[in-house]
Amino acid sequence: MSSRSRTASEGAGPERISDYFGRNVFGPRAMEEYLPKNVYRELQETIRRGKKLSPKIADAVAAAMKAWAISHGATHYSHWFQPLTGVTAEKHESFIKPIEGGRVIEVFSGKQLVQAEPDASSFPSGGLRVTFEARGYTAWDPSSPAFLMESAGVTTLCIPTIFVSYTGESLDTKTALLRSIEALNRAALGILRLFKAPAERVHATLGAEQEYFLIDEPFYRRRPDLLLCGRTLFGAPSPKGQQLEDHYFGSIRERIFAYMTDAESELYKLGVPVKTRHNEVAPNQFECAPVFEEANVAVDHNHLVMDVFRRVAARRGLALLLHEKPFAGINGSGKHLNWSLGTDKGQNLLSPGRTPQENLQFLVFLVSIVAAVAEHSRLLRASIASSGNDHRLGANEAPPAIISIFLGASLTRVLDDMERGVTTSGTEEEWMSFGIDHLPPVLRDNTDRNRTSPFAFTGDKFEFRAVGSSFNNAVPVMVLNAIVADRLNRMRAAIEERLRGRKPLKEAVVEALRELYRESKFVCYEGNNYSSEWLREAKRRGLPNIQTTPEALEGWVLPESLALFKDAGVLSEAEAKSRYHIQLEKYSKELEIEARLHVEMVHNFFIPAAIRYQNELVSALTGSAAVRAAGGPDPKALREVVEQVSTQVELALERTKTLKDSLKEASAVADAKERAILFCHQVKPLFEPIREAVDALETLLPASLWPLPKYREMLFLV
Numbered sequence: 001m002s003s004r005s006r007t008a009s010e011g012a013g014p015e016r017i018s019d020y021f022g023r024n025v026f027g028p029r030a031m032e033e034y035l036p037k038n039v040y041r042e043l044q045e046t047i048r049r050g051k052k053l054s055p056k057i058a059d060a061v062a063a064a065m066k067a068w069a070i071s072h073g074a075t076h077y078s079h080w081f082q083p084l085t086g087v088t089a090e091k092h093e094s095f096i097k098p099i100e101g102g103r104v105i106e107v108f109s110g111k112q113l114v115q116a117e118p119d120a121s122s123f124p125s126g127g128l129r130v131t132f133e134a135r136g137y138t139a140w141d142p143s144s145p146a147f148l149m150e151s152a153g154v155t156t157l158c159i160p161t162i163f164v165s166y167t168g169e170s171l172d173t174k175t176a177l178l179r180s181i182e183a184l185n186r187a188a189l190g191i192l193r194l195f196k197a198p199a200e201r202v203h204a205t206l207g208a209e210q211e212y213f214l215i216d217e218p219f220y221r222r223r224p225d226l227l228l229c230g231r232t233l234f235g236a237p238s239p240k241g242q243q244l245e246d247h248y249f250g251s252i253r254e255r256i257f258a259y260m261t262d263a264e265s266e267l268y269k270l271g272v273p274v275k276t277r278h279n280e281v282a283p284n285q286f287e288c289a290p291v292f293e294e295a296n297v298a299v300d301h302n303h304l305v306m307d308v309f310r311r312v313a314a315r316r317g318l319a320l321l322l323h324e325k326p327f328a329g330i331n332g333s334g335k336h337l338n339w340s341l342g343t344d345k346g347q348n349l350l351s352p353g354r355t356p357q358e359n360l361q362f363l364v365f366l367v368s369i370v371a372a373v374a375e376h377s378r379l380l381r382a383s384i385a386s387s388g389n390d391h392r393l394g395a396n397e398a399p400p401a402i403i404s405i406f407l408g409a410s411l412t413r414v415l416d417d418m419e420r421g422v423t424t425s426g427t428e429e430e431w432m433s434f435g436i437d438h439l440p441p442v443l444r445d446n447t448d449r450n451r452t453s454p455f456a457f458t459g460d461k462f463e464f465r466a467v468g469s470s471f472n473n474a475v476p477v478m479v480l481n482a483i484v485a486d487r488l489n490r491m492r493a494a495i496e497e498r499l500r501g502r503k504p505l506k507e508a509v510v511e512a513l514r515e516l517y518r519e520s521k522f523v524c525y526e527g528n529n530y531s532s533e534w535l536r537e538a539k540r541r542g543l544p545n546i547q548t549t550p551e552a553l554e555g556w557v558l559p560e561s562l563a564l565f566k567d568a569g570v571l572s573e574a575e576a577k578s579r580y581h582i583q584l585e586k587y588s589k590e591l592e593i594e595a596r597l598h599v600e601m602v603h604n605f606f607i608p609a610a611i612r613y614q615n616e617l618v619s620a621l622t623g624s625a626a627v628r629a630a631g632g633p634d635p636k637a638l639r640e641v642v643e644q645v646s647t648q649v650e651l652a653l654e655r656t657k658t659l660k661d662s663l664k665e666a667s668a669v670a671d672a673k674e675r676a677i678l679f680c681h682q683v684k685p686l687f688e689p690i691r692e693a694v695d696a697l698e699t700l701l702p703a704s705l706w707p708l709p710k711y712r713e714m715l716f717l718v
Helices: 028-034 037-049 055-071 110-114 174-194 217-221 224-229 254-269 295-315 356-375 377-382 409-420 474-500 505-523 532-541 549-557 559-568 573-629 636-667 672-700 711-716
Strands: 074-080 092-094 096-099 103-106 136-140 147-151 154-165 202-216 274-279 285-290 318-321 334-343 455-457 462-468
Touching (some): 055 074, 055 110, 147 295, 174 202, 285 295, 356 505, 377 559, 409 505, 474 559, 549 559, 573 672
Parallel strands (some): 074 154
Antiparallel strands (some): 202 334, 274 285, 334 462
16 A cells, blocks of 8 residues: 555545654654663664763664564665765665574664674775775764665665774765764854853754756666766757746646655655655756755755655656756756754754844854855865766856855845944844944845855855755765864854953954954855856956866865864865865766767767668669659759768767777876876867767758657657
8 A cells, every 4th residue: 555545445535744754764753662761862862962872772772673674574674874986885684593493583783783894895995995905884873863765565774874994984975974063063062152052062954955857768778878877978959948948847747746746755754854846947857855954864865865766767667867967958957955054952053043142143153154165165166076067067057166155135235334344224124233333233034046156145044056966965065064163163263362352252253253254255246156257256356266077176185175174073184085086086987988988879879870871862862863864853952961961970980089099098097186187178078079970960860760869859758
């Protein structure tokens, strides 16, 4: 029976979401039912405060988790982790243990829950370990709840974990994310103590909007480029694309609506609070968005969104495309990370308060974030760099590669007046006063969304719009947490230094705010980030415009980045450098695959089809010659078509040969940085000329001879 409905014989209508939400999650509700009260309390302390679990408590939790999972039909468990591949990984183990008499029993101990040892030899490490040192360890992350994944009629208990090497270095994205969350908590609490705010813990919150494409699976399977690269390397534009702007927020077609409903039902059972669904700008492009959650859980949930969307698509004869630019000429896909800070008392630290002190506190966090982005824009750019995102950033469908901040006219006015020591005028209903003569008030909730800005303040949060649709959100969120934690620590130090000089708190805070805003406001821009004027202005301000991934990735290993990570306890120097090397290698490998596939598809698909058509045209010309000899017309137009086909065939072959030579040269380079640069600047530029020739052939050949599904089919036949 579906989780969403009951049969009529049961005398009930459709099952409400609230009835089954979190059914497949070992969350507080299941814990209370299966755990003794003292174990439940201690586990909650571990989740809230990071308190270490004793082996005895771990055994009790494992026994309860096993009983719960088996009651839901689970036969296996898995430590579910996020290696540096950018996707999730899992190794399934059954609960069984052989006993006498050729029988088995189900066993799951605290030791099995807390730690496992998967083979680490084939995961990327960026030099942290050598191949023959195969041991790696997964360790349970109690702050993200275990869940049941149902697939192909089988249920598996999945336990979110970190993944580290034998010597303790992070081989995953979650470890650094958790460290950054703790660093941010400590730094934010330091600020709140100055204001005597009632908080014991601060957490980053995240709401990750997810864009994606859906196409018919038969089309997907007939496109080697989509199968192997995630994007179409070839394809002439459809006569109709997105130019009529009729897909955005349009009526959702029935087949897609059924898919969305099915996927959402699966996600609700997994406790993922998916809230919004709609058509996006491009044909067959869609978006979903969840409710805000604590960042660690939100990152895990976004992985579940991508995984469930893919599984449900396959069940419904569809294919999910998460590449940042699966189709040329129409909008690509991204994630919009809505990031904020909240306390355990329910306060949003990026929401202007109701008292002068709360407003002053809000400005401390706001300006510290501005300063963090201004100082570490290259590191933030590195966190969103990939071969896929290179196709999207700055293409008038996504923010440019220049990292800047949009605050809105009202907040900008407040900060500018504060810097000058001028009180902003306004009515009492419009403005929230600080109660300080020389400090302006903050206008509540009066900012538009600048869709062209990569990092925009939208009322009570920042929206990081430059993240790619296939990304693991842990990476940009970890960087954002780390740079903000660093700036908050320095802001606290600046305020405390003034307090030691016997200045009142308000005066010390305002003085520190003025100084910091004056230093960092160059990163703020309120205009159109797509405009050529902004490119010139950004250059004048000294903001980097890093267009390609190999150059962007250097942000990981800048001296200031390495020092930041080390001081915050988020990444060691070796761990930070490993991220750099892994991403360089990944970039080169992805472009190498694309280059090899260009060559294969030209020779195996397009040239044979074009030659077949060319031969048919030549035969037609031979017949036309006889017709002309009998007094018929000159087949001039037919000869022109033959010449056009022949010309594009020759161009495709010549350009493909050039690519093969360049690919051989780049692949032979040993140094990772040099190889990535060669693939970026020598190999990749050869792709487009080949595509131009092939796409020209597509417009010339009959549809019956063209070997691949066309754009007009993939984008409109669903």
